[in-house]
Amino acid sequence: MAKNKTEAELVKKALAVGGVYVKKRGYGEFEETDSHKLKVEYIYRALVEDKLIQPLAKQDISVPNMEHKLALWIKRQLPADHPLITGQ
Template sequence: MAKTKVKNEPQLVLEALRVGEIYANKRKVGEFSATDSAKDKLRFIYRLLVHDKLIQPLAKGQEDEPNMKHKLALWMSRQLPEDHPLLK
């Protein structure tokens, strides 16, 4: 599976984690603390978005950190308005 290059992927991942945390709080499915690792947040938000059918799950054996980050970056890029600075 060839990954599509995403502009500003690291920044989009950070934004996806921020937005995903708000989403999880609104859904009342979890709250993060300052001591939670970015890796734990990434896994939780990825699984929540898959569970809620907001993103397609990765193929079996592909569920690693780089692929999850890429999925979240793609998801976030679709949520932002076309003229958002992270998409330029």
């Protein structure tokens, strides 16, 4: 999977937005001590469950691939002139 040069920032944004999303959906909320890996996997699985993103094939499930999926998801949610999309 090709990485966007702003993918790390997109993943951070996806975790922030995804955290609010899972809380509003009633899936629970994150604690300060929750690991990055746990947050990525939890948000990824919630978005797959709600059919907002296509699941990865079983052999492709890994944290980097889930992060990539989250980055693609949040990129579609942001306005076209957002700095993370325009690269400014």
